[in-house]
Amino acid sequence: NAGVTQTPKFRILKIGQSMTLQCTQDMNHNYMYWYRQDPGMGLKLIYYSVGAGITDKGEVPNGYNVSRSTTEDFPLRLELAAPSQTSVYFCASKIRGTTTEQYFGPGTRLTVT
């Protein structure tokens, strides 16, 4: 199993550009999450999904969009990049249940200039 994979690893965007961060998991997990990590701030939840076709907002959804058309994929879309979106983005997945742990991808480091 590859686990959770994310592409790209690094990206530099200009203000106003758009991009999609890809996330794929091969563990047949129902739940998937997108977090952003900023220095000293821990992880903030952007969006999450409990299954194909179902998504919901987290703490910091503004400026982002998601879709979940399959169990495996959970892409994160930035429509109009802003410097405030400079961050490291992590995708995670887990099986159903509040007692189960999350599995994280290696992250995407995004810089918006």
Added chain:
Amino acid sequence: AQSVTQLDSQVPVFEEAPVELRCNYSSSVSVYLFWYVQYPNQGLQLLLKYLSGSTLVKGINGFEAEFNKSQTSFHLRKPSVHISDTAEYFCAVSGGYQKVTFGTGTKLQVIP
């Protein structure tokens, strides 16, 4: 609502010395507690978790944590640290709605 507080943003410790990383939580429902470790330029990985039963939980790499309900704490300990333990450690709580709340992290710096 649930929250996690990690009071120490950085903890320097000499190699082979013991270490304790502190975590306090609050929640209005039953909680499940996790410690994750993040090595430089990597994603998070599970160190250990408390679900129920014995309040002392053992994890990977010699780490352990103790759940204290009365003090709402879940501190992480290791009796003797190694250089390879240098990383950032995150405490997390899962209490409902499939969301997990993370603390702000503690950077453990092991000094040779």
